[in-house]
Amino acid sequence: MAVGVRRQQAAQTEAELKAAAVRAFDRLGYLNTKITDITAEAGRATGSFYTHFASKEALLEALLADLLTKGDESALTEGHSDDFRDRDAVRFHVAAFWTFYRRHRTIMVALQQASTVDTAFARRSQEMLEPDLRHIADHLRGLDLPGDPLLVASIFTTVISQTAATWLAGNGPDLGRELSDDEAIETLTSFIHAGIGGAPDRPGP
Amino acid sequence: MAVGVRRQQAAQTEAELKAAAVRAFDRLGYLNTKITDITAEAGRATGSFYTHFASKEALLEALLADLLTKGDESALTEGHSDDFRDRDAVRFHVAAFWTFYRRHRTIMVALQQASTVDTAFARRSQEMLEPDLRHIADHLRGLDLPGDPLLVASIFTTVISQTAATWLAGNGPDLGRELSDDEAIETLTSFIHAGIGGAPDRPGP
DNA sequence: TGTACATCAGTGAACGCGCGTTCACTGATGTAC
């Protein structure tokens, strides 16, 4: 017996459908993308979709699962300082998130879109993010914060993700030039570092 | 001749449809709301909708126009300091925006949803906001900013609107208690005031 | 003021398009003997 040629081909088709979906989402937006847009993009018959996914939402969840599984980017929380009085620690987090967002822009935007329409999706996304949020909140507690650690942590992540979403989608105001990743990361880092009260040049008592 | 009874009744029906639409959007979300949801909510026949609006998007634009016309809230830029080194000036802007968002939450969320699906809507919203953004950027120029004034202004408005959107929709993490408007405004003010480099207790040279 | 006709907001059933989903069929792969 061949080592599951059929299985392999099916797996490949599934992978091609996923890749085609990402391209379609990128071009049309998740909510505007029809099942036939995906199968057409993959060069397959309509019905083929349902051999692999129960629905467009299921496909998006599969893409999300892939993202979390590969999760080499959960290196987010390793090999660096978590002391946010230290500007470098803040910068590390900002850069990690920015890069992650840039790499997975299409899926991140699709998740946001799915969340606005589907309450269940919104809840699940929120639950997925809550641990990270509490993790950040924990590491904020040493600082001279402007408010409740969880609220500040929420602002912390919101400002990064929304800024990334806005600028990487090309929806920001016209600066008259390109916004480099480095400039965005530096500005966000300074803003947040000062905002959470971590400025190192505060006067002593 | 009666003073346009017909006109008056039509205007009232239109107003009732608008009010019903807001209630429907609030309950179902803009994108999930069907024309029949709106007419049913208003207790009218389906066809009645098209006497007043060409489409759901047109209705949303009408709601937006109402909002901008009543624009007593363009008091945003009057009767206060624009010097953002001054914490009170920052607080005034944050509070004004927060209150505005709270009052018009449903429409603001609807606008966001419409923008994710309809590129034209997104562009128009962006254009509507750009003057405000440049206005803020202008007033930031005196400060020791963490980056390009327009980028910082963009972060400034993003952090307020997204925080408002998240918490006023009940999508924030669980604090274990209510988040009061005052707490949110104070925290955002401190965060932003420090973030844009306006901290008054910086050491002199 | 009264009468005859015109206009128009509002009605709700019907139409038709778009699209998600199904399903009978095909041909290649897998299994049994």
Add this chain to the structure above:
DNA sequence: TGTACATCAGTGAACGCGCGTTCACTGATGTAC
């Protein structure tokens, strides 16, 4: 190795539902004379 049957990914036409949009009709308001 060969033959006969079973399984299953993939096909694409067809089905049917949901919903936006239309339209003939009604009755009240407006206008002309």
